[in-house]
Amino acid sequence: MKAWRIVQFGVDQLEQVETALPAPGPGDVLMRIHAVSLNFRDLLMVKGHYNPKLALPRIPCSDGAGEIVEVGSEVHGWKVGDRVAGIFMQNWLDGQMSSAKTRGALGGDIDGMLAQYVALPAEGIVAIPESLNYEQAATLPCAAVTAWNAVTRAHPVRAGETVLIQGTGGVSIFALQFAMLMGARVIGVSSSDEKLARAKTLGLDAGVNYRQVPDWAPWVLEQTNGDGVDLVVEVGGSGTLQQSLMAVRVAGTVAQIGVLTGVEESLLIAPILHKQIRVQGVYVGSRQDFVDMNRAIAYARLKPVVDQSFAFDNVREALQTMESGLHFGKIVIRVAN
Numbered sequence: 001m002k003a004w005r006i007v008q009f010g011v012d013q014l015e016q017v018e019t020a021l022p023a024p025g026p027g028d029v030l031m032r033i034h035a036v037s038l039n040f041r042d043l044l045m046v047k048g049h050y051n052p053k054l055a056l057p058r059i060p061c062s063d064g065a066g067e068i069v070e071v072g073s074e075v076h077g078w079k080v081g082d083r084v085a086g087i088f089m090q091n092w093l094d095g096q097m098s099s100a101k102t103r104g105a106l107g108g109d110i111d112g113m114l115a116q117y118v119a120l121p122a123e124g125i126v127a128i129p130e131s132l133n134y135e136q137a138a139t140l141p142c143a144a145v146t147a148w149n150a151v152t153r154a155h156p157v158r159a160g161e162t163v164l165i166q167g168t169g170g171v172s173i174f175a176l177q178f179a180m181l182m183g184a185r186v187i188g189v190s191s192s193d194e195k196l197a198r199a200k201t202l203g204l205d206a207g208v209n210y211r212q213v214p215d216w217a218p219w220v221l222e223q224t225n226g227d228g229v230d231l232v233v234e235v236g237g238s239g240t241l242q243q244s245l246m247a248v249r250v251a252g253t254v255a256q257i258g259v260l261t262g263v264e265e266s267l268l269i270a271p272i273l274h275k276q277i278r279v280q281g282v283y284v285g286s287r288q289d290f291v292d293m294n295r296a297i298a299y300a301r302l303k304p305v306v307d308q309s310f311a312f313d314n315v316r317e318a319l320q321t322m323e324s325g326l327h328f329g330k331i332v333i334r335v336a337n
């Protein structure tokens, strides 16, 4: 089978290799991968910025969907032909996170999904919604589960509340879709007026261009009668957190998810205590979260936004597109044509 491997860091260093089909153990299933989606983490991983000590070679990418082509002798509940996706952290099945559960992330601690076939433990997969094709389903394991947890766990969004999204990448567009599902008003900031216009076709209520208005917290306050938003889905990191703390309401929540602009910040701490803000880290989620989210997606017939899809041979081009930041929603690799 064909697979892509990080052998040295750098998008240009990625290698496509011919390698043996994985042999599933008695508790495993063998998946034929149909589609893989990219996350910003995959770009960082390939470039060596996520974990400079990553053990190489490593098959990248956490998110893939496909069909089961073989089941191990001890596997119950799955059969050949089932349509499934891998879960991001193979050891976090349910409940609260623990350090043991965070080990075993696909495309990081262990080989990921950017291959024609992948063997995973039977509990490390979930069924994908029937309403989605493989390309759409491949977008779910990381970005969608993270956004789902921001709006259901970090701050359980209630109808009529206001949620702020940052940018129009994978996590943010899922957060827009899920928050709307819960009856919230969603406002956002983006680098591009065209992207804001596109987000409005999905239901974004109001937006501002952060290139033109880098200090956008006063705009958020104007939009919310001076109160601030109930939840900020924070993907910017050091470049946006201060604005987020000013834009969130008293006793509101900042769901800290991303580090797009960096990981270190000299921070004004006072607003956190004066406004009693909850800054809640979100790190993807469990298998059970994924299952719960899929039920909502299926019932609401929610369609993930796939911006562009690339052929398996064009992975480097797909990663460069992600790096350019020109995408809207998700970038997908077609593995089986």
Ligand SMILES: NC(=O)c1ccc[n+]([C@@H]2O[C@H](COP(=O)([O-])OP(=O)(O)OC[C@H]3O[C@@H](n4cnc5c(N)ncnc54)[C@H](OP(=O)(O)O)[C@@H]3O)[C@@H](O)[C@H]2O)c1
Residues within 6 Å of the ligand: 038, 039, 040, 041, 142, 143, 146, 166, 167, 168, 169, 170, 171, 172, 189, 190, 191, 192, 195, 210, 235, 236, 239, 240, 256, 257, 258, 259, 260, 261, 282, 283, 284, 285, 322, 325, 326, 327, 329
């Ligand atoms: N904690 C977790 O579990 C978890 C899970 C998934 C992702 N993440 C992190 O979340 C972040 C987003 O990931 P992703 O996969 O959704 O990335 P992505 O699809 O590449 O989205 C990136 C988008 O963010 C926007 N952006 C960039 N700089 C910004 C800024 N200063 N202010 C506001 N928006 C900005 C841009 O959209 P516009 O052009 O519209 O501005 C850009 O296209 C990354 O840091 C990633 O590592 C964390």
